[in-house]
Amino acid sequence: MPWMWFIAGPNGSGKTTITRSTRIKELIGNFACLNADDVTEELLVKYRPIPRPAANLAAATIVDGQVDGTIEVSQSFVVETVLSSPKYRRRVRVARKAGFEIGFVFVYTRSPVQNALRVRQRALAGGHDVPSNVVQARWPKSIRNFPWFANRAEYVLLIDNTANRNPREILEKRPGQPWVQIAPAHSAEIEAVIQKALSVQDRFHR
DSSP: OOEEEEEEOSTTSOHHHHHTSHHHHHHHOSOEEEEHHHHHHHHHHHTTTOOHHHHHHHHHHHHHHHHHHHHHTTOOEEEEEOOOSSHHHHHHHHHHHTTOEEEEEEEEOSOHHHHHHHHHHHHHTTSOOOOHHHHHHHHHHHHHTHHHHHTTOSEEEEEEOSSTTOOEEEEEEOTTSOOEEOSOOOOHHHHHHHHHHHHTTTTTOO
16 A cells, blocks of 8 residues: 655754654655755756746646656655645545555644744755745644644654754554544644644544
């Protein structure tokens, strides 16, 4: 049975670091990881001096195509996404009809300001940048998408990465088992989406 895994969360939450962690590698396995940020950096080098906004747009289109193609050949994969739009909802529906199981790891910090500061620090260190106002605007959009995806996934793991390099697992759902809240969210926004997910926990499963 192929798996479609999401490593999702607002910009600056630490998704790539979590993806590379031993915990997640053991959980997911060695599947292809599709990441628009990585594609952007490749495009910036290959097509210099392409503007970053153009590279971002092209990278998103490329990764969307990779996701669609990988679903079509029934191959397990991982995609990193900010999840600030509903664009992956259609792909989840298509994947499930194609026999995929869905895995959903969501990584957050408790404050959009903290996310913006982390992105700024990353940019100063030579990493990719996202304007602070964009990071903060995406944070609530990403959080609000959590229940929809969580309730269509066989496996869910919610991670609080506020204390950088010391992530805390908050909520977990394993295939065929009930939700387990491991620790308090310490965030009104996160607790609200957890309760929304729990209120409809089995409604969408096959």
